[in-house]
Structure formats: structure tokens, C-alpha cells
Amino acid sequence: MNGEPEVHEKSGESERPEEFEARLKAYEGRPAAATGIGRDPVNQPMIRHWCEAMGDTSPAYTGPDAIAPPTMLQAWTMAGLTRRPERTAAYDELLRLLDESGHDAVVATDCEQEYLRPLRPGDAITFDSVIESVSGLKSTKLGAGYFVTTRTDIRAGGELAGTHRFRILKYAPAQRPPRPKDLRPRPVINRDNAGFWEGVARHELLIQRCTGCGDLRFPWLPGCNSCGSPEWDTVAASGEGTVYSYVVMHHPPFPAFDPPYAVGLIELAEGVRIVSNVVGTPYDKVRIGMPVRLDFRRYDDELVLPVFQGVTR
The missing domain is CATH 3.10.129.10 (Hotdog Thioesterase)
Incomplete structure (x- = not known):
């Protein structure tokens, strides 16, 4: 205006x-x-x-x-x-x-x-x-x-x-200055998930734990789905997991992404699931049940994201 x-x-x-x-x-x-x-x-x-x-x-x-x-x-x-x-x-x-x-x-x-x-x-x-x-x-x-x-x-x-x-x-x-084409989208950070992203910045993947019933939950929520308690603390994920499901993205070619690449639904050893990229393994070699290990990848001066590396056993 x-x-x-x-x-x-x-x-x-x-x-x-x-x-x-x-x-x-x-x-x-x-x-x-x-x-x-x-x-x-x-x-x-x-x-x-x-x-x-x-x-x-x-x-x-x-x-x-x-x-x-x-x-x-x-x-x-x-x-x-x-x-x-x-x-x-x-x-x-x-x-x-x-x-x-x-x-x-x-x-x-x-x-x-x-x-x-x-x-x-x-x-x-x-x-x-x-x-x-x-x-x-x-x-x-x-x-x-x-x-x-x-x-x-x-x-x-x-x-x-x-x-x-x-x-x-x-x-x-509003008219906005163009963003660099190779800059990844920023995550939406709010009062309910700020603690998660603070953990990521420290290279920790934090899972919410209800202090009422002990259930773990992810993604972060303001209250427990099981007992309704609003009280919670966090536990750090061990980093071990498996591919529960996945998709291979071929199109469209969004800026900062280079298709084809695999996006996995990862079941952590703690029992909760998270969506993230599967890296270090060719996209056509990703399989359901494949073991993966947590890693943190820096994409630019501001952005660090949790990703999962394929593990060879």
C-alpha cells in the first residue's frame, strides 16, 4: 500500500x-x-x-x-x-x-x-x-x-x-523481490512446532511424549490424541528407522529440487513416522522395509533439514 x-x-x-x-x-x-x-x-x-x-x-x-x-x-x-x-x-x-x-x-x-x-x-x-x-x-x-x-x-x-x-x-x-531459484521453501514455524525446529538446528530429532499417558506423537501437536492431556516433554530419536512407504517425484520440477528423487514415510525405531527425503540411495533402489539412518543436511545459510540415509546391512 x-x-x-x-x-x-x-x-x-x-x-x-x-x-x-x-x-x-x-x-x-x-x-x-x-x-x-x-x-x-x-x-x-x-x-x-x-x-x-x-x-x-x-x-x-x-x-x-x-x-x-x-x-x-x-x-x-x-x-x-x-x-x-x-x-x-x-x-x-x-x-x-x-x-x-x-x-x-x-x-x-x-x-x-x-x-x-x-x-x-x-x-x-x-x-x-x-x-x-x-x-x-x-x-x-x-x-x-x-x-x-x-x-x-x-x-x-x-x-x-x-x-x-x-x-x-x-x-x-504484494509485490515481492524474486527469490533465488535454488532456495528451498521455508518450513512454517509456529508456537506448536517451534521446539521441533530448534532441535533440528542442534541436529536433534525431537519427538513429543505425553506426560499424562506416556504416548509418543509426531508431528507435534498441542495435546495428546490418546488421553487429551496438554502436558508433554520430548525424547530425542535414536535415528534408526525403516521405509514404511515412499513415492518417487518425477514432476513437476520445483525450484531447488532435482527430480527424480524419493520421498519416504519413515517409521522410526520409537514407533512414530515422519515424511522426509531418502538420500544416499538411488531413487529406483528405495524399497519398503529398507533400513535408514537419520542425518541432517544443510541446504543454505538458514535451512537445515532432517533426512534419511539408506543403510546397507
Whole structure:
């Protein structure tokens, strides 16, 4: 923005920021999706797939009295690859207005869920969404833009079961200086995983350990999947592991990567798994069950990553 107020175009004439924001604010409270119906009732197969993907073994999600994991709340309303017919013209108008003003890039920023009652197999799901808020113009590292928050009320058998708030940023991409083509992408470091990357900088691969039940977990999470405890400490991985699964990347040729190369899902001796590059072994010689050993590779002045070397026995 360079300290200058933005001027938006409106029917061939200049529109001041406050006028534009007033137009955006007029969409608050309007429906984003008319009453929708979940594609399927709450069902055990979807619950099982979800739990397997998340590694959640809680007995609450199996058996004749099973409930759905609360975090599946949105799953029962999602459209997949198709556009849901419930989406309203008002929501499309709002997005088009932002696109036409130059804020045509979008990123999902966060979501919030509130659970009011458990969902059980057989529950029929209905939902409706409202445009809850549109922010004023915000400056972000991505560029200047507007946060749009929708609230979806999800009902089971007509009874309110939970609320899902979803927030996106519609922004005009900031101009950035080009990065060297051989510079690897930076990891996203936040308050939940900063300790892991501090360990990597010391050439330690740290695994979280719940101090409530003793379970190990990776990747790092703010709480334990097994007992729910938020308390934890860490143990350093021995560095021994095996290739649990792998893929060979041939395309596309991302900057700083030289395909073909192997990306492995490595099962550590401690029992947790990590995704990393398999190095020191030709990509076409990597095999499931192959023993590997942890190494740390420096890619530039700032970036050190854990990788795994193939071991010959």
C-alpha cells in the first residue's frame, strides 16, 4: 500500500476506501448458503476412515454406542469437488466485488468450531451459512485485503449440533523481490512446532511424549490424541528407522529440487513416522522395509533439514 489510501473503481469513477468498505459491510448478515442437506447421514465407515487417517483410537468412536469425532463437524456438509447448489448469489456477489477491486487472491486463514451435542450414526444433517463479518482493509505479508468470515450452523434431526466459523482472506498479492531459484521453501514455524525446529538446528530429532499417558506423537501437536492431556516433554530419536512407504517425484520440477528423487514415510525405531527425503540411495533402489539412518543436511545459510540415509546391512 506504500502509505497511500487505496482507490477502487466503481462504474468508471473513483470510489474511496470508506465507500467500498460500506458496500462490503452491507453483505454482513446475508445468507452464504441456503438450507443444505448433508450428502450422507452420519455413518460408521466415514468415522472409521477419519479415525484411521488421524490415528485416533478412542473407543468412543466404535461399537454400538459410537459417536462421531467432534472435529468431523464440517465433514458432513462438505461438497467435495462440486459446487453446492445451496451457495447463495449474495456470497458470489461479495467475492466478485472483491475480485473486481483487485483482491482476487484467496487463502483460508482459520476456522473455529463449537460443539453442542455429539453426532451419532444415522443422524441426518442439515445446515445453513451466513456471512457473519467482513473486516476493514488489513495489511498482511501476503498483501492488503479483507477477511470474510462465514458461520455455518449444523443441525442433526433439526437440533443445533454445532457451529463452524470459516475465515478467508481475499487480498491483492504484494509485490515481492524474486527469490533465488535454488532456495528451498521455508518450513512454517509456529508456537506448536517451534521446539521441533530448534532441535533440528542442534541436529536433534525431537519427538513429543505425553506426560499424562506416556504416548509418543509426531508431528507435534498441542495435546495428546490418546488421553487429551496438554502436558508433554520430548525424547530425542535414536535415528534408526525403516521405509514404511515412499513415492518417487518425477514432476513437476520445483525450484531447488532435482527430480527424480524419493520421498519416504519413515517409521522410526520409537514407533512414530515422519515424511522426509531418502538420500544416499538411488531413487529406483528405495524399497519398503529398507533400513535408514537419520542425518541432517544443510541446504543454505538458514535451512537445515532432517533426512534419511539408506543403510546397507
